[in-house]
Amino acid sequence: MRRLTPYLLALPSWMWLAIFLVVPMAAMASVSLQTGNAIDGFAMTFSFSNYADAIGAYSPQLLRSLLYGGLATVAMLVIGYPVAYWIAFKAGHRKSVYLFLLLLPFFVSFVLRTISWNFLLSDNGILFGTLKDWGLLPADFHVLATTFAVVGGLTYNFLPFMILPIYVALERVDPRVVEAAQDLYATRAAAFRRVVLPLSLPGVFAGVLMTFVPATADPINAAILGGTSNTMIGNIIQTEYLTNLDYPTASALSFTLMAVLLVGIFVYARALGTENVLEAAAR
């Protein structure tokens, strides 16, 4: 009995994963290979052409999503790393205050926050309207419905997910190790490059993972800030599912996106030599 206890304790989580992950995934995989329509029903025909058709029709949106997700991730890294560094090493006893501020936006719904960006960025809204009235901006200046707006929205919305893992990794760097580098003739910059940065890479890896994946798949920012020419793959999947009721195409697109992201992650993990770094950080 005692030997079984750990397995029994793990049982609920295994059941959870089975019911809410494995079963729906299998169902979706099956749907992605069916043909038919919403009224007469769908039937399994092992129609692999669903994938070819979906990719053929929506490859621009798929590529655009990867591009936007990638741009937003880079922007988040550039903004987030210094913030995480500052909180970890320079914020002193106010660390928890800044971490709380970082999480504060989560107290407001994701959609609402994006809509308020729509207000902020609208052509004649409180920001640009005022600047245009003062003659500081040309009358035809606009941000909404541009790539910049969508990438900006993604960057804003997912930024905390970049900062927090990097912060956790930096927080665990022993200050004495940094001092040791300086003691061994490293300048501040060299100590950062040779010691702090490598030790924070697991955090960077986690941060990129936690932001690139949802940002690439996100439909909200493109819908609210993007206009018609910035549609991302998330919007297509949503429309196919909810408006066109074309479940096979939506499922095929979802799996395609997942496959692309997984391949991307593995390539990225390889390139970073994550195993070594994770091992070092796990100490």
Next chain:
Amino acid sequence: MTELSAIELEDVVKEYHSHGEVVQAVKGVTLDIPEGEFFSLLGPSGCGKTTTMRMIAGFEAPSKGLVRLLGQDVTNVPPNKRDVNMVFQSYALFPHMSVWDNVAFGLKQRKTPQEEVKRRVGEMLEIVDLAGREKRMPRQMSGGQQQRVALARALVNRPRALLLDEPLGALDLKLRQAMQIELKRIQREVGITFVYVTHDQSEALTMSDRIAVMNDGLVEQLGGPHEIYERPATAFVAGFIGTSNLLTGAATGGELKIAGGRVLVPGHDGEVTVTVRPEKITIGTEEPARESSAVRGTVAEVVYLGTYNSYAVRLADGAEMTVFQQNAHDATATAERGDSVWLSWRAQHSYVIGS
């Protein structure tokens, strides 16, 4: 003497500001450490010894005073430009680098030619007995091995002085004793000035040429191990280094009357504090001769410690004295708990503090 000073501190003060208050961690320390010396900063935690060392390394800037290395003022020079290296408490090895890369770090930062890096790192790993383990990661090594990596990482740069911050604190007793001898050997071999921070008095006594005993931000006494042990300058030093019995009172005609006895202090008159080491005292049942210091008491406790017995003897006024007696012949104690005994020691073994 034209001996060059490796490290000089001139009235160095370090103040911290915390919650609007100014706290002085170091209250004015002046030291002059000649080249090649094994020098220890010894004191309880919070006495300022680590802060003092960090000012020598350059991690802290003194609030007042000067730091000189080989005669050059380095008070405001950052640590990476100081020709001293440090062995950190808990080692602070780079966890993401192999033993080789850890040891080669300083040489690479100084843009040493690759061939020379290879040779010197190899030699150094030989000295600390880690040859063949170059590719290991720090976490794959025992505490003693990590310790030697830390030592090699610092020594390979041939610094003008090596600073060691309680480097043996994390090791068990046997290993610590072995490393003490090892450190002393390495220091003699490389001839580099060692500044050793410790709270362990036996460690300091074993290895040091000279010791600065620190307390509350100040140096209480500076001297060789023998001098510090035998002639403590203050009651604090007497109590901190080893065990000592302190007896105070007014002496008249070279004799201090205490409850149940007398302490001979030739040449002293007036208020004195006398320290007597426990191993210099003889315990017996017979009243000793006139020419010894002697006091009557009752044995309150006997502790068997292997090589010696430790007696706690209560005097008539309630004060306790500690006596060590070597187990030279057999393990039976001279006296039992509750026995009435005489303690005696020779006149030269009473040391009047501050004399």
